[in-house]
Amino acid sequence: MDLTIPSTDLTAILPQITLIGAASVLLLLSLSDRLRRAMPYLALLALAVVAVQVAGLWGQAPRSFTDMMVRDDFTGFADLIFIAGAILTILISVAYAETHGIDRGEYYALILFAVSGMSLMAASVDLFTFFLSLEVLSISLYVLIGFERGEPMSNEGALKYFLLGAFASGFILYGIALIYGATGTTHYQDLTTFVNHAVPGPKNLLLLAGLGLLLVGLGFKVSMAPFHGWTPDVYQGAPTPISAFMATGSKAAGFAVLIRVFASVFAELRVDWVPLLWGLTVLTMTIGNIVALVQTDLKRLLAYSSIAHAGYMLLAIVAGGAEGSSSILFYLLVYTLMNVAAFGVIAVLSAKGEASHTLDEIAGLGVRRPALAAVMAVAMFSLAGIPPTAGFMAKFYVFSAVVKADFLGLAVIGVLNSGVSLYYYLRVVVWMYMRESTRPVPSPADRRLSLNGLAALFISALALLQIGIMPSSLLQIAQRAVLMLR
């Protein structure tokens, strides 16, 4: 029997190895109680090391494991989004975890495991490695969502996400099987070659069916309508920092795969999948924005807003090309910052035992805690897409990509949707600044705890303003990142 021993270039997955190694160490350290307070900082240290590694590997494209993993600039940029999301999540987690009794080493170890899953997803150039990475991410998330074991809502969210996630995994596997059946390969490059050199004739229905199933599974992960039903319940039930982490990292990982698979590998089949995705995009934006109008729970409101934003990003997938892909990367980074800021404010505010995150809670916040209210206002303006925040530039690039790709109707629907969203984002601002407070002023003890969280919030808010005013350098990096996609 002849076996070729694969040559492994470990530089290609060095950041992921570091993440998994650090997570394992954290897991073992969590067995003793002595280092409990150091855990978040150890996790932050690991993420900082990984960020340096990612930056060091920028501009190269090492491949490894018989070409199933690649570390090109696209992976690098996606990694930076995941790392930024994870660092900010951990910062807002510290105080929240302590007051809610979930400050255990496993919490931070699982976050690192989830980041490694996301990073592997973005680095995968084979459908199977993509699927395995997705499972690493999903399983970590199932546990993280249900981490507040005493909270019924947290358990409910975990169970819902687990059951539906298992379904989605099934859809993805079935899709991969059909794609393999139709083409005889699961590797992105071979798939691209297959699609580009297909003999003209009747449509390859098997391949299209597989692609459709893959879209269902990925659509679930990025909460695309009509597969968005889990989003509000899960975001509401999960520990608030984890909601932020899911809305940013998990969604970004899903979009990284959507870009690799739909915008790049199967770009040649655009005639077949664009009409479908066109409809789904409109549906996603509209459902997200319309239902968000009547939400009074802040976490549910942000969940529907995250559905709407998934719709905006899908716009750019429909637009396609390098312009569409780079605008999604830019959007994802900005979206990470504004979501962490918004969820972070809720996390800092939420005290133990208060499951509700209603608008009442932030009434008069502008008087009670002006700094928090200012961060929330920046996040809301940015989510609504009002200049000079980064959210405006992000939307601008996505819509301009859509217009340049000649989808005028879609761009009009998107802008109209964006107009609708103004109502519920600004309503939050109105409640903060123009309503009388119904809550007592928080005690100084609560404030002391949240120093890390405040740091994360101010970093995000400042970054949002900075990117909003000077977006071009970041956009150029995003544009260079997608050049290597082929």
Place this chain on the structure above:
Amino acid sequence: MQYLPLLLLVVMVVGLAVAIMVLSSLIGRKKVSSEKLAPYECGVPLRDSARKNFSVKFYLIAILFILFDVETIYLYPWAVLFRELRLFGVIEMGIFVLILLIGYVYIWKRGALEWD
């Protein structure tokens, strides 16, 4: 066409099963008693209903068992191909077993293997 025998087999199997059940329900004698209607449990008399809560510990043990059991499956192909894979295989499996070991140490120290 080459699958015709297989199709015939499927038809025969299904046909036989249906025929036996239809025939026995048509011409069989029916005498219902409480023993006959009870769920079959290897001939042992029924103690009580099977629909009750089990201790969650069983699930934990079952999950851990499946986890390590399935992962051991990967050790067998390695054993068969040990010579061909040479040092590469040793290193790869070393990493694999190390990851397993981390999980094992974790569940052991966390007390997941203790019944009480």
